[in-house]
Amino acid sequence: MSSSAASVLDLVPGLLREYFKERWDATYPAAPWHDDAASGSLFWNGSQAGTVPLGQVTITKGSGKIGTSEDLRGKLCAKDTILFGGLRCRVLEPITKTSLTVNTKPEIEGTFDAFGLEIRCERNAPSNMAGSFEKHVLPGNLSSWDITLLLFALVNSSHQLLQCTAAQQEPGTAKCGECYCCKAQALLTNIRNLRNNDYGHVQQCGIKAEQSEKAQNIIMAFVKHCLPHKESAIEKQIGDLGNLNLTSDI
Numbered sequence: 264m265s266s267s268a269a270s271v272l273d274l275v276p277g278l279l280r281e282y283f284k285e286r287w288d289a290t291y292p293a294a295p296w297h298d299d300a301a302s303g304s305l306f307w308n309g310s311q312a313g314t315v316p317l318g319q320v321t322i323t324k325g326s327g328k329i330g331t332s333e334d335l336r337g338k339l340c341a342k343d344t345i346l347f348g349g350l351r352c353r354v355l356e357p358i359t360k361t362s363l364t365v366n367t368k369p370e371i372e373g374t375f376d377a378f379g380l381e382i383r384c385e386r387n388a389p390s391n392m393a394g395s396f397e398k399h400v401l402p403g404n405l406s407s408w409d410i411t412l413l414l415f416a417l418v419n420s421s422h423q424l425l426q427c428t429a430a431q432q433e434p435g436t437a438k439c440g441e442c443y444c445c446k447a448q449a450l451l452t453n454i455r456n457l458r459n460n461d462y463g464h465v466q467q468c469g470i471k472a473e474q475s476e477k478a479q480n481i482i483m484a485f486v487k488h489c490l491p492h493k494e495s496a497i498e499k500q501i502g503d504l505g506n507l508n509l510t511s512d513i
């Protein structure tokens with residue numbers, strides 16, 4: 264039995280961690296990733312201070328529904344954070360032209376300046392995964408992030424680390440499928456499928472040579488596009504794994 268495909272798959276978490284850090288740093292150059300709790304909190308909770316002016320809000324004591332002086336529909340969505348009058352609240356839907364709802368019933372009343380976060384909190388975590396994601400994200404230590412969390416962070420997170428360039432230029436347009444980010448997303452989808460479809464199988468019955476080759480091709484295609492500076496190093500690593508398996512098969 265050759266275990267080379269399983270070994271090749273073992274390279275995936277490390278590669279995804281490196282790519283996540285690159286994309287985070289490219290997205291937020293002023294707040295590069297440091298593998299610490301400050302980075303983890305930035306990902307999960309967003310910036311600490313509210314620095315983005317959102318006009319004024321009018322609060323009625325005890326009511327979560329607040330009036331807004333600006334139409335905030337393009338600036339905030341559900342789960343976003345809004346700060347006013349010393350409070351930090353989460354936004355609930357619906358958001359209308361003149362109002363929104365927050366997740367608390369403020370004990371204050373009156374009109375206050377409102378602010379949003381420069382780096383917004385994570386809003387896309389599926390509810391059944393949010394607890395486990397949060398536990399691993401907050402310490403900020405990438406070595407504890409598994410493939411599921413890394414793929415979420417790269418592909419599905421509201422931080423949009425791989426946002427289609429065309430959609431970015433013209434909000435509302437569908438993905439172009441052609442730009443750097445769309446290609447990276449497709450390559451990451453291949454890795455997700457490889458993990459979902461093949462990895463369980465690998466562990467149960469060992470791996471056939473062609474599956475091993477397929478895994479290598481998928482991983483190398485990802486490395487070429489997303490981590491080109493690692494290409495020769497990873498090629499060598501995969502080659503070494505192959506030799507190791509050849510030797511152990513004799």
Ligand SMILES: [Zn+2]
Nearest residue numbers: 427439442445
């Ligand atoms: Zn695109």
